[in-house]
Amino acid sequence: MARAPITVEVCGQSVVYDKVPQRAVTHGINITEMFLALGLQDRWAGYGGLRDIKRLPAEMRPLLAHVPDLSNQGMNLETLLNVQPDFVFSGWAYGFRPGQITPASLKEMGIASYVLTESCIRQVQREKVSLEDTFNDLLNLGRIFDIEARAEKLVQTQRQQLQQIQDALKDVDYRPKVFVFDSGTDIPVTTGRFAMPQAMIEAAGGRNIFDDLDSSWMRGNWEDVIARDPDWIVIVDDDRPTPSGKTQFLLSKPELAQVKAIREKKLLRLEFAEATPGPRNVAAVQRLAHALHPEKVALP
Known part of the structure; x- marks a missing residue:
């Protein structure tokens, strides 16, 4: 789907996305859950890194019925290319590995990608890890897939829930x-x-x-x-x-x-x-x- 190019920060690099992905592949159970929580199953070409669908929340399991399971272990290039993806969402050590499938190698084949923020530590220095990393990924996916309002609503709800926990613990001195x-x-x-x-x-x-x-x-x-x-x-x-x-x-x-x-x-x-x-x-x-x-x- 054509649209004006957008730029997203991924592992400290500016990445340009010039179209809305229509055939996405996810690798990793948490990554797949993130994708489905945003209601993106209509853009799904396949998934990997999921040994047992019972590990997913019950409401998500039926969504896998007609989507190819590409691998329950590492990402395989031949299997990946067979579903003709235009986008891959994974992380370093989740599916992306130096010398194997990487965002750079996918780009050479005309396939866009997004890297899980937490996993960037395996490639670049970071100051800390934060729950904002997860929120940032959800918001970035919202921009890439042109569903910003949906992503913002999900993140706003989760931030409110997190703030309630923080408010309850604000006077805690002892940290087990x-x-x-x-x-x-x-x-x-x-x-x-x-x-x-x-x-x-x-x-x-x-x-x-x-x-x-x-x-x-x-x-x-x-x-x-x-x-x-x-x-x-x-x-x-x-x-x-x-x-x-x-x-x-x-x-x-x-x-x-x-x-x-x-x-x-x-x-x-x-x-x-x-x-x-x-x-x-x-x-x-x-x-x-x-x-x-x-x-x-x-x-x-």
Whole structure:
């Protein structure tokens, strides 16, 4: 669809979009949820990075019925080109990877793209991660797809919900320490200060125990977890293994027995799509804030 070119800031670069995409591909469950939350299913040519549609909110699942599943793992160029996309929405380490499919390689083939803001840390320096990153992505997609009013309405609602949480926590002095556990037995995969859980924990009135590490999703070590003694553990549920399996592992690991969160069994599950940038971030912040400060924040 022709329209006057617009310029959008993507990972610190000005990117020009000279037409409204009609055949978009999304890669990553949280990215797909963001796309569908904006009601863009009529511009959808395919999706990838989704192992199980039951991971999507129930109201979104029927929308996948007639859309090709391009891959449940990494992005594949041949499969991608088979659906003749004019736009790809993904992120660095979500689907875009140096030496494989990148925004630059897609541009050479005449395919536009958009990169998830949080993932830009893998390519450029950033000062911090914020829930505004998610809102910014939604608003940028609104501009690119010429649905600005729809995007602004969604973001305004979420900002209002987030502000209510912030207002409830404004007098909080004590910020419980939180360890994010994604996966790993010998070496834990967790989040540094550039991953979305950092922003979510801060907004929920807590403190990420690895907020001093200049990374996003990263490999840590159990010695530091023990030394930093988290009050709460957030378990990221991505089915690898199941959250109950992760919980049992943590509770039965002898070295962790004296960690406060383990002693008091203060563990909270967040789905992968809640812990990564997407339309469920604010609702997840409310659940986390309720866990950390039940006297301040109620569940809806």
